[in-house]
Amino acid sequence: xxxxxxxxxxxxxxxxxxxxxxxxxxxxxxxxxxxxxxxxxxxxxxxxxxxxxxxxxxxxxxxxxxxxxxxxxxxxxxxxxxxxxxxxxxxxxxxxxxxxxxxxxxxxxxxxxxxxxxxxxxxxxxxxxxxxxxxxxxxxxxxxxxxxxxxxxxxxxxxxxxxxxxxxxxxxxxxxxxxxxxxxxxxxxxxxxxxxxxxxxxxxxxxxxxxxxxxxxxxxxxxxxxxxxxxxxxxxxxxxxxx
Numbered sequence: 060x061x062x063x064x065x066x067x068x069x070x071x072x073x074x075x076x077x078x079x080x081x082x083x084x085x086x087x088x089x090x091x092x093x094x095x096x097x098x099x100x101x102x103x104x105x106x107x108x109x110x111x112x113x114x115x116x117x118x119x120x121x122x123x124x125x126x127x128x129x130x131x132x133x134x135x136x137x138x139x140x141x142x143x144x145x146x147x148x149x150x151x152x153x154x155x156x157x158x159x160x161x162x163x164x165x166x167x168x169x170x171x172x173x174x175x176x177x178x179x180x181x182x183x184x185x186x187x188x189x190x191x192x193x194x195x196x197x198x199x200x201x202x203x204x205x206x207x208x209x210x211x212x213x214x215x216x217x218x219x220x221x222x223x224x225x226x227x228x229x230x231x232x233x234x235x236x237x238x239x240x241x242x243x244x245x246x247x248x249x250x251x252x253x254x255x256x257x258x259x260x261x262x263x264x265x266x267x268x269x270x271x272x273x274x275x276x277x278x279x280x281x282x283x284x285x286x287x288x289x290x291x292x293x294x295x296x297x298x299x300x301x302x
Contacts, residue, residue, distance in 0.1 A: 066079075071137050071138065071296065074108045076128070089162065091243050094242060097239055098125040099233070101121055103121060103225075104130045106225075107225050107226075108292060109292050109295070120229045121229070128151065129149055133293075135147070135148055152249070155250050162217070165218055166218070168191070168214060168218070170219065171197040171220070171224075173198060192215075193211070212238075218242065221245065222249060224249075
């Protein structure tokens with residue numbers, strides 16, 4: 060399979076997804092590291108798809124990304140209903156950590172999460188042998204942003220990991236991606252919190268069963284309002300499939 064075939068896209072409610080599995084996605088990321096271009100990588104879930112229905116700028120960014128990975132079981136089930144060849148979930152948290160393990164000669168920079176969390180995540184990654192050149196939490200003022208951009212430009216990390224939540228992280232990446240000397244910009248939500256140990260992932264058995272969303276809701280009830288997009292997503296996909 061050549062790269063163009065790997066990067067073929069299929070749309071769910073106008074949001075494109077690359078029809079590739081986990082291993083193929085990891086191989087493509089490693090290929091990105093051998094180039095001089097900064098590649099924008101996004102990992103939408105059903106909430107992101109529904110947000111894109113209401114936010115045309117966010118939808119435009121998702122369509123402009125270099126790699127769009129299905130981060131939730133809901134995307135896989137929707138693809139089956141719509142007869143689209145998107146068969147394997149590619150969680151942003153998992154693929155980020157696997158990429159850092161495999162790309163031993165590459166460096167990374169962390170931007171996002173609450174104060175002290177990015178620092179703790181950087182410490183944990185360094186303990187694993189990852190070259191973390193710098194980090195910054197996501198709670199900065201607009202006046203501080205130019206200095207953050209300047210620091211990333213000076214450090215020249217190969218991988219920029221953004222964990223500022225959607226759509227903020229995607230908007231940030233879209234504005235700055237082409238001006239940063241990185242090879243990959245990963246928009247991966249709560250990954251920094253997970254790497255720091257601040258947030259626990261669902262037990263493996265729940266992840267395999269596609270119930271990680273239920274674990275997140277049970278452990279963080281404040282997500283309930285956001286979760287209302289899940290039944291909206293199901294309804295929209297069912298209606299699309301019947302057309």
